[in-house]
Amino acid sequence: MSSVEDEAGNSRYVIEGRVFPPENQVLSNWQVETRIHVNGGEYIGFIKEDGSFAVHNVPTGSHVVEVVHPDYMYEPVRVEINSKGKYRARRVNYIQTSQVIQVPYPLRMKALSKFRYFQIREQWRLTDFLFNPMVIMMILPLLLIMVLPKMMNDPETKEDLKQITNLAKMSEMPEMSEVITNLFSGGATAKASNSKAKQIKKRQ
């Protein structure tokens, strides 16, 4: 087939090339899902079984050829056809429009990468779970309840603890905690707090 099709004076040309499917990927019917857009859909090409394509009836000038696939990204190419019918393909650069980095013609379009449309959900990890504020809220009191009494049984730590509590009492810290325990535990622990209060009184 000739690449030049004469039409009432002004020539029409064919942009040819080949699209390569994403490697290592067995995609059924990728040819149907892939389209060739020239100048954002002004001319549309379709892909044959082997990946080759031809966009017919394109006039002279500069055209941006895009391979559109819903899942894979392809780099667009600017194809320039001069009035003599010579082709030049180069990279699309929208910022420096005069910069020319040539690419081979007929076009060879390879998939760059898969589009990442989605955020990746965080995986369930033990550390994440443990550092979850709610879980910490649950585990820490448990530790305090289960481990601290065990430690109390050890005579040495008991001594240490006594010292610490004494120190703490010196600085009059427990009053605050007392208020809170009173608030939360109500009558059941009232007796205990009473005894504590007596202790403090004695000290005073």
Added chain:
Amino acid sequence: MCIYEDQIGKFDWRQTYVGRIKFSQFDTVSTAKKLIVATEENVLAALHLKTGQIVWRHVFESASSGNIQLLHVSDKVVTVTGSNPYLVRGWDSSTGVLIWEWSLTLQDNDHAEFSEWWVQHGLLVHMLPIFNSHIEVTMYNLMSGQNRGATSKLPAPWVNEGCVLTPPYYTCVSGNMGEQRLLTVDVTSNAVQIINKPLFDYISLDVFDGNMRPLDANSALPGFIIDEKKVLLIKNNDFEQLNIDIVGASVSATIIEGPSEQILLQAWDDKTMGFSLIAHSVSTGKEVPEIKCSDRDHRIPDPELAAVMCTKTAREQHACRILINGADDAIHFVQQAGRVLWTREESLANVVAVEFVDLPVSETDAAIESEFDQKEAAKMYSSIWAAFTRRLQSQFQQLQTLLHGLQHADRAVASSNTNDLVRDYFNLHKVIVLVTEVGKIIGMDNLSGEVLWRRYEPSLSTASLAVFTRRTARHPPLDAYLTIVGTHEETGNGLIISLNPISGELVGERSLQLDGRLLQCAMLHRADEEKLHGLVVLYEDETIQVFPVSSAPLVEDMYMYVAEPETAYVRGYALRYDGKEARAQAIWSLRLGGAGPGSPGHRIVHAAARARLERTHSPGRALADRSVLYKYNNPNLVLFLTEGPDPVHKEVVRAVAVDVASGAVAAAGSHRRARAAPHHQAVHADHCLAYLYRSEKHRRFEIASMELYEGKERWLPAGAAFSSFASERAPAVERQAYIVPAAVTAAAVTVTERSLTDRHVLLALSTGAVVEVPWAFLDPRRPLAPTAEQREEGLLPYAPELPLPADAVLNYNRTLHRVRALHTHPAGIESTSLVLATGLDLFYTRVAPSKTFDLLKDDFDYHLISIVLVALVVASYGTKHFASRKMLKMAWK
């Protein structure tokens, strides 16, 4: 901004369409039987026979280069597309993969539009009738395009515009009135044989008005209907008249190859009987009893047989599958007895206007609301006791509905009819009213995409259209009220259609044809006692009319503008009520075209006003030095985008922001060597304006943005309403342009309830993606080298190219073809904006520009929080128990 993979389809849906069917044929060769259709929208698609869903689809160019001229289905699907040059393509019918293609250019460009194409014996036949002269016939090898024998010319001076083609026969009525002759020729045969008979051998009329049409749906025998009465077949080099009468004038008829005999099938829409179908045997003329239907409840306006396939079942009965194309663009796939297997609402491929409508609150909620409504309460419950009993009553009602809901929880989910259309807590559930090009009005559930009601208005021309929600559903017991203002198909006068958007029933003015052509229409901003906003229409003779008439005294402080797109001439009117009637007075005019009348000036491509529902609740922008930059918040501002030729710069795009109440120009900009994009590609919200154009110099799309500011001091005291006539000062304009590395087909901006959330611009690309771009990227104040202050304010440093990352694509890999417009609407919660993309496909989703700050995440772990709560309660009681035991032990020690 982007979603998780497991959220696919959770808030969004896509509906794919093909458009109005132009050609259709059954694919009986491949193992999975399909229906191959080619449409007016330049789409080739295969539809599944059982469900009607699209198996594969190819979308051609939307311009004339994509027009489908021929669809031929044998073992391969063959299409001819374009309009000189033509492209002939062969497709695999099961997969849709392209097998071959070749291009064909006709030398004779002037007559090319009359070309006819068909496939015969593996050859593509092209016929070009030159009226009153001859017929040119060329045959091509279907696969390669090689010309089999050059063009042959048949001398035929009797060829005229009224001829019909029933491949391979070409039939004309020729001759003087009264002695017309019927001529036909097999244009493909080598030996030219013209059948020439007097017309009045077949019809008994004295006058024949030339009404002749071929049989529909790829008729098995070449034949045509003459004068809407008789069917003539071409058989054995002669005409044969069928002795079966055509039922009526607008009947669609075809001959199908039945299992044992040929059958003439007729379909029509009877005024009283509804959709009707009848079949006769061609050879005997007897009626075929199995193929018959008349369905009173099923109405198809002007049904047309698109494709028919009949087989015989084991019990010697006909089993037919009939595809019917209605004038309302819906296609119905029907069995021989009239049972509809599936329907496709193809008019939705051409949506022209969209309106989101709030749903009414449920009855119990309405009762509670009316209880706390001040006026209502004062009226009805004068005593405290009445109010108290009322309170008890409604509480009891609530309890009842709760119990009822618990009992019927499963049933309520299954049935989603109009009764369930009640407002949800966040007002995310709405009805979308879509007006389509063909004149069909469709109500759609926005959460499911299900069509709730449809109404076909054949007289509604949709070239220019406005939709107003004149009463929302917030005022029970009054129903919502929606008005569509368009033009009448035949007279060109105004046409008003008022309906209840929830049920689709006509209300109020119903369908009303006005007496004159309309210039403009608007809704009054003050509602009447029935909470109904009046509708004002401005006629061409500058008189106005108010609907309903009783609303005329409410016309006050109303301004209207009229823009002529072709001349870019904009006029402004002030509307006043003078005690007797409302009058319009022209107060300003503006020539945006630049040139005087007659010379080529600019034309208006697009006018972008603010969304009607936009309420701005932030007066300014906080700067780093703790001062405020106040916005120029003019609700009357409209951005006009014009395009026109220029002697030096070829073409120029201009953007002018006009206060349409006073006619003052607030801001303007122009771009040399640029072209405006054809569709809705300008957005306007709050004090921000943005528009797209194509820079021909750099061969790329650019988006220009403008922001209007009053400055660091307010012009008006806080809380005062803006007045176009009180402010003589011009706002300060910040502007900037950015490169868009893609072709944009439509643009919109997100709208939220109070406009406190960030603003995102939505761009629909030609690749089929809808991308969400934060306004921060388009901000005209983006500095080249940001200072510490600017960085603190949160301004991004300038970058020429706009990033369009894949994770900003709203529709992920669900490609949307030819998006023509994007519509946004606020939801009941501030964070969320609802989005509908219309084009060949429909896509609905919701976006949260600043993340869903007022809503728990949809993956919020309810189980974990309840487990933690329970565990904490258990633990506290457990420790209490242990502590008391320990105390006891201690005491014993």
